[in-house]
Amino acid sequence: MTSPAPDEAADERPLEGWCPHPSEVPLPEIVDQAFDYRGDVTVLRRGADPIVGYVYNRETGGPAPFLQMFQASDGAALTVPYAEIHTIHFTGRDPAAGKSYEAWLRRKAAGAGV
Amino acid sequence: MSVPFSQMVTVATYVLRQKRRRRTRYPLVLMLEPLFRCNLACAGCGKIQYPAHVLKRHLTVDQCLRAVEECGAPMVSIPGGEPLMYPEIGPLVEALVARKKYVYLCTNAILLKEKLQEGLFTPSKYLSFSVHMDGLRQDHDDAVCREGVFDEAVEGIREALRRGFRVTTNTTLFDNASPMSMQMFFDEMMDLGVEGMMLSPGYSYAKAPDQEHFLRRQKTHELFSKMLSNPKRRWKFNQSPLFLQFLMGKQDFECTPWGNPTYNMFGWQRPCYLLQEGYAATFQELLDTTPWERYGRASGNEKCQDCMVHCGHEPTAVNHTFSSWRGFRDTVVATITGKP
Ligand code: SF4
Ligand code: SF4
Numbered sequence: 001m002t003s004p005a006p007d008e009a010a011d012e013r014p015l016e017g018w019c020p021h022p023s024e025v026p027l028p029e030i031v032d033q034a035f036d037y038r039g040d041v042t043v044l045r046r047g048a049d050p051i052v053g054y055v056y057n058r059e060t061g062g063p064a065p066f067l068q069m070f071q072a073s074d075g076a077a078l079t080v081p082y083a084e085i086h087t088i089h090f091t092g093r094d095p096a097a098g099k100s101y102e103a104w105l106r107r108k109a110a111g112a113g114v
Numbered sequence: 115m116s117v118p119f120s121q122m123v124t125v126a127t128y129v130l131r132q133k134r135r136r137r138t139r140y141p142l143v144l145m146l147e148p149l150f151r152c153n154l155a156c157a158g159c160g161k162i163q164y165p166a167h168v169l170k171r172h173l174t175v176d177q178c179l180r181a182v183e184e185c186g187a188p189m190v191s192i193p194g195g196e197p198l199m200y201p202e203i204g205p206l207v208e209a210l211v212a213r214k215k216y217v218y219l220c221t222n223a224i225l226l227k228e229k230l231q232e233g234l235f236t237p238s239k240y241l242s243f244s245v246h247m248d249g250l251r252q253d254h255d256d257a258v259c260r261e262g263v264f265d266e267a268v269e270g271i272r273e274a275l276r277r278g279f280r281v282t283t284n285t286t287l288f289d290n291a292s293p294m295s296m297q298m299f300f301d302e303m304m305d306l307g308v309e310g311m312m313l314s315p316g317y318s319y320a321k322a323p324d325q326e327h328f329l330r331r332q333k334t335h336e337l338f339s340k341m342l343s344n345p346k347r348r349w350k351f352n353q354s355p356l357f358l359q360f361l362m363g364k365q366d367f368e369c370t371p372w373g374n375p376t377y378n379m380f381g382w383q384r385p386c387y388l389l390q391e392g393y394a395a396t397f398q399e400l401l402d403t404t405p406w407e408r409y410g411r412a413s414g415n416e417k418c419q420d421c422m423v424h425c426g427h428e429p430t431a432v433n434h435t436f437s438s439w440r441g442f443r444d445t446v447v448a449t450i451t452g453k454p
Contacts, residue, residue, distance in 0.1 A: 035392075038163040054168050056380040057393045068380075068393075072167050096163040 016097070018090040030088050031058050031067055040072050040092025045084050052091065053078070117310070117352055118239060118280075121216050128188045129436045139372045139401055141187040142429045143218075145387045147378035148173045148206065152196040154222050156258045158288060158316050160388070162195060171379055175202045179209055181377040184397040191218040191244070191374075198225040204234040211240045218244040220284060224263065226270030230277055242280035242352075244312065245271055249291065250299050257288070268306065275307050282352045284312040289329050293340035300349045310352030313338075314424040315361065317388045330420045335363035347452045353424065355448030356431035356441065361422060362454065365431070365444075369410035369418060372401060373429020385409045387425040389417060 015037050020030050034041045034055045043051045057068040065082040072092075117125075125142070132140040149172035152162045162169070182190060190210055197203055198221050210217045223245045235241065245267055248257035254264040274281045283303050287296070303311055315329040315337075329337065338361040351358060359365040371386035381393030382400040386409070394400035410426070411418050418426075434441040448454050 040165045040167075054165050056168075059392070070168060070171070072165065075167055075171060092165055095165060 015090045016092075016094045020087060022087045027082060027085060027087070028060060028065070031055070031060075031065075031082065031085070034088045034090070035067070037090055037092075037094070038096050039090070039094045042089045042091045043067075043069070043080060044086045044089065045080070046086050048084065051078060051080065054092075055088075120239060124188050124214075124216065125432065126436065129432060133436060139370075139406070141185050141375050141397075142373045142432060143189040143191050143425075144182060144185045144187040145374050145376040145425065146178055146181060146190055146192050147194055147376065148178055148192065148197060148200045148202070150195045150378070151199050152194060152222070153199060153224055154196070154258050154260060154263065158257065158286065160317075161193070168379075172200055172202075173379055175206050175209060178206055178377075179213075181382075181397070182210065182213065182215065185375060185377070187215075187375075189216040189218065191220060193220040196222055196225070198229050203229075207235060207241060211236075211238050214240060217241050218282070220244045220246065221270075222246045222258065222263065223267035223270035226267075227273040230270075230273050230279075235279070237278040237280075239280070242282050242309070243271075243274050244282045244284045245308075246286075247283040247299075247303065248285055248287075250295055250302065253291075253295060253299075257286075271306055271308065281308045282310050282312060283308055284314070286314055286316045287329060287337065288316050289333060291329075291337060293337060296341050300346070304348050304350065310350040312351065312353050312424070313358070313361070315422050317421055317423045329422075331422060334361060334420075334422050338362045342454050345453060349452075351454070354428055354431040354435065354445070355454045356434055356445055357424060357428045358454035359444070359448065360427055360431060364454075365434075367427050367430040367434065368412055369421065369426035370430045370433065371409055371426050372404075372406065373433070374425040375400060376425075388421065388423060 015033060016039065022030065035058050037055070040052055040054050045051070051069065051071055052073065053069040053071040055067050055069045059066055066079050067082070068077065068079050070076070071078055129142070147161070150162050150164050151169045155162065194200070197219055200206070207217055207219065217240055219241065221243060223243070226243065226245070229235070247264070247267060248254045251264040254267070255261050271281050300311060315334045338358070342358060342362055356365055360367050369386070374387055375397065376383040376387045381395055382397055383390060384392045384394060384400065384404045385406065394403060407413060409415055409418055435445040436442065
């Protein structure tokens with residue numbers, strides 16, 4: 001399979017590699033972006049080890065907002081209160097990047113195995 | 115319409131029971147996603163873009179059955195991912211059939227022949243393979259981004275029919291669909307001997323890699339009107355005729371997303387099969403705590419403005435059939451004349 005040219009692929013992964021600082025982007029917004037993100041993220045916690053995994057839910061209402069994630073290393077389902085989170089880094093690969101219809105047409109036109 | 119009589123009676127009885135109980139929000143079809151893994155990667159699909167460790171996971175049969183009991187819908191659709199890659203698909207289907215649920219197993223059919231030959235399933239009026247077919251050979255292979263898939267699916271369909279299974283097709287239409295090709299496709303599917311076809315416009319999933327080719331509302335009306343305004347009597351559609359009228363612009367329905375609730379490894383998905391705005395731990399929590407007023411076209415939510423997808427609007431169409439004499443008459447007339 002041929003990979004799309006780097007500039008084309010980069011257009012399709014806008015959040016990959018994003019490392020927002022909580023002084024610049026409010027934490028609830030960072031968590032929302034992590035929830036929408038298609039790849040794994042690294043949750044940096046205050047005074048505890050970072051957790052790498054997929055954020056599949058977040059509850060913003062109530063007195064103690066939290067996110068829920070599957071940890072990449074062992075698949076454990078974890079609940080992390082916002083209060084424990086310093087920030088989130090978008091470290092995982094975006095699994096949809098390079099798979100657009102246009103990318104398929106490019107591969108097809110190039111006669112690549114598809 | 116090609117839905118078997120017993121299924122029509124089950125659905126009608128169920129809906130009338132909900133109405134007698136004055137339930138305004140009730141489920142009709144549970145969308146049960148046991149896994150997100152798939153052996154294809156269609157550009158319009160928003161269901162499979164997850165990291166490998168998530169794709170490796172799946173629900174247990176017990177989790178699936180708990181969701182089915184909790185929700186109580188008379189029909190269960192099993193999409194995915196590809197449900198034939200779910201290791202427990204045989205026992206799951208058997209348990210659903212034993213509970214007299216009408217099951218639509220939505221598959222791309224690449225593995226269908228093999229699984230049938232393994233004897234994984236038994237024919238039943240409760241089980242229908244709903245095969246993903248997005249058009250004629252080249253259109254389908256383009257839609258699923260792989261050559262040869264159409265032929266594999268046709269082989270799977272033939273094998274299922276030969277063994278006495280119910281087979282329907284499900285087709286998602288994008289803005290490059292041509293009415294004439296689709297009409298040829300309907301002929302081809304009926305020639306194959308499928309029980310009926312299901313159609314829906316695609317939805318622009320935020321997580322789908324392809325965001326460019328989804329139908330907008332006006333284009334949807336035009337396409338479906340051209341395709342269906344003069345239908346052949348032999349074309350059978352396995353869906354509400356009022357929903358087809360909605361796609362043609364002859365009916366105006368609001369979305370009722372609770373009609374096709376979605377359950378997967380993350381929980382009960384808010385608010386619908388398409389949008390992932392969060393998850394509830396139980397079906398009741400989903401019903402009670404989802405801000406439903408924020409969804410559907412009338413809400414002004416921009417994600418809903420062009421959506422005409424079956425999972426939000428077909429339950430509305432079915433509800434409409436049983437809500438007024440006019441709705442009932444429209445459905446009966448369309449069913450008898452075969453003209454949506
Ligand atoms: S649309 Fe269906 S067949 Fe295609 S990638 Fe998604 S789940 Fe698989
Ligand atoms: S209109 Fe309904 S089905 Fe469509 S996106 Fe909105 S809530 Fe979901």
